[in-house]
Amino acid sequence: MDDVTLASLKAALAASPDNAPLRGLVLKAHLDRNEVKEARAILGDSAPDLFSEPDRLHAARTLVQAGEPERALLFCANHPSAEAALLSARALAALGRKDEARSAYQRAVSLNPTLEDRDLLAQLTASVRDVQPSAAGGPRLRVISNDDTAANEVDRVLAPPQPPLTFADVGGLEEIKQQIRKRIILPFQKPSLFERFKKKAGGGILLYGPPGCGKTLLARATAGECGATFYNIAISDILDMYIGESERKLHALFEKARQTTPAVLFFDELEALAAKRQFSREGTSAKLVSQFLAEMDGFAQNNAGVLILGATNTPWAIDPAFRRPGRFDRVLFVPPPDAVAREEILKLLIKDRPQESNLDLGFVVKHTSAFSGADLANVVETASDSAIERSLAQGTEAPITSADLKGALKEVKPTALEWLTTARNYARYANDSGQYDEVLAFLQAHGKS
Structure with missing residues (x-):
């Protein structure tokens, strides 16, 4: 005025x-x-x-x-x-x-x-508290501290927790879930029956596919379904600049898993630890691969009750020795979600967020055929940003609308297309043993071959 x-x-x-x-x-x-x-x-x-x-x-x-x-x-x-x-x-x-x-x-x-x-x-x-001076004398101190740090936050700093997940938390991938239930979870749940047929719980399974399609989430959910301890092994937990230390760390991790069965060891970005040895420029990398192979199926190792899960975006870079039965003998392709899976993923992502009652998820599902789960999460996050900006402008909470989702689709682009283009070449020209048949079937089904 x-x-x-x-x-x-x-x-x-x-x-x-x-x-x-x-x-x-x-x-x-x-x-x-x-x-x-x-x-x-x-x-x-x-x-x-x-x-x-x-x-x-x-x-x-x-x-x-x-x-x-x-x-x-x-x-x-x-x-x-x-x-x-x-x-x-x-x-x-x-x-x-x-x-x-x-x-x-x-x-x-x-x-x-x-x-x-x-x-x-x-x-x-x-809170304000007075600190008494020492016996030798000294000023009386007035200390201001913040008491809003809960005990669980201290625990998080010491050892980041992994909230248990189940397959209900993973949208889509029903065929893969069924294979995991049959080949992995049942041996953990019915050990006596499997012992009668001389089959042991554990082993190895390799998940591969485009980035952001739920490989890590699926691994965590598998551990939750098994009721097993889940160890998420980062590359930085293994690799060491000193000769022999990487192998020593890898052995220690496997020993820890063997002592806490049932346990799931999950190796993300597996190609960093299990790359083809003939292409390795450093002898130390080849030694680490050999140590890994020995830990999985060595003469003196007993991995009963230990499940080794690996995830990679580049299965063609993995040393072929890992594909031998007894190691990563089960290889599962984790594709981009189909329409039913995309709708389920969107419902999980939008759940518990402020939203209008008639949110048009069908439009999003229809226009995201090549989107990964991570891409869909990005769509929801972008729509949430729009709703937050509107809330701040209005001074009151504004729900996510269909217009927000449609606007987000204009900003977010699919990230799986580049991977599918590369995978198509391997499925066409380097598939002598049929290891990429699932990729080829997916490409043909979606008209991308």
């Missing part, structure tokens, strides 16, 4: 001081101009019941900024809005009533998440 208009309104208020709506309008104008002192002068000693609900909020904000929290609480009392709860939290914090302030803050954020204020929360969760 410009100076001339504001001066006119103030003159009108001086002529009719009992005009409550006019007083509220002038009060808001001064607040919008960040003129707290002038706003406080306009407020005067007026009682809360002389103001409408919106104007009571302006009055409460004026009093909080003017350093009068007690009176601000009078204007916030019995006000139903989230903004009033947040102003109450600020006033209570200024009065040192932190428990009540935290309760008011939580109520405000539950009503309107866009009002979240991390600085205020840190102030409400900080």
